[in-house]
Amino acid sequence: MLVAAAACPCPPLLVPEVAVGAAPELETARAACTDALGVLAAARPGLLVVVGPVDGAGLETYPEGTAGSFRGFGVDLDVRLGRDRGATAGRELPYGLAVGAWLLERTGWADAPLEGRGVGAALAAERCVEEGERIAARAERVALLVMGDASACRTLKAPGYLDERAAPFDAGIARALGAADTGALRALDTGLARELKASGRAPWQVLAGAAAGNPSLEGALLYEDAPYGVGYLVATWS
Template sequence: MIVAACCVPQAPLLLPGLTGGPVPEVEELRAAALTAVETVVGRGVDEIVVVGGAPHTRPYPSDAPTPAGRLAPAPGRPPQPGALPVPLAVGRSLLSGHPVPLILQGVDEHASPGDGRDLGLEIGARPGRTGLVVVGDGGARRGEKAPGYVDPRALDVDASIGDALTRADLAALVALDPGLCDDLLIRGRAAWQVMAAAARARSWTGHTLYGDAPFGVAYWVVTWLPTTP
């Protein structure tokens, strides 16, 4: 049973050391993300399942090497074989201060909504008190300076995703169109559809700790806690 959930961005720059010196926009984002995972862990969980985009839908070893050297090679930080996909590494790093068992669950970024639902139902049916940390973010075509330049649809779609996450609107997340999300370089789509299915057994109150796009990619940090009757 999922007892709490949160969503954090999958930006590589959340991995420790990747910005070189501290970057205020990243530190603000990281602080929000750390608060979110702390909120989830603080609900008395037996385990945390981290869900994030990956080349394949499968669990990844929780002690796999960091991909930092692939993104930011430097002396003392070489690329390592068998490195985690970035979203799972980001989730693991945010949880590094918490001694709680971790399951790193990759979901194929291109998984169909149906496959996402099946995986989510499996996670939602786990025995014990499970905390869910979902790693995914929004569009990268939000403007001329954005990584993927401009797509006029981007701002509206991102706004609707931010709204769905904030209101814990499971149906809206399930309805996200894979083709449209791919077009807009929205990487979190499959992970959110897993989240929606995993969380389906109860109703949730969402709380947005962060929602901005300081580098042209839409980031949200949102917690979902069970709605008290």
């Protein structure tokens, strides 16, 4: 059963070494992420699953110990998803899960066993919800670290340019995450999310599915902003 969740943004710029001179601009977001991970630790889960976006329409598993890096952004920085339990072969972590691994390392996570789950950006809402239900059933006490960004179309200089639909779309997600509203997350428009380049759509719908078995969860919105024209949200469910 899901006992806690934290939703965090996943831009590589969240990592100070990647952001370099712009690093102070996201310090408030980093602090909110640290607080959110504290909620996960306080829940004392038996399993932590880090859910993040990947390309395509499938599902990918990244065992504990899987490595990732930010070398593709010109930074000599490697990360690892939890402890090295020998699961170091195979694919590297995609960027969203690498940012999640960095957050866990930054906060010194050493509690429950964990794994990464990549969710395809084109995965249908129903399958996302089913995946969440499956994850929640894996242990008596499950926690999720859900990585994903809202729209990338909030300003003229945003990666997706300005789209007038972006601000209300992001506001709806913020309300849903802050209220632990699983129905609103399930109902997110897949096509609109794709058009607005919202990488968090599928991971948030996995969260909605995982929370279905625990209606007592309460949400709290810790951070909401759109630096660089991209919507970043931090929230907790516990």
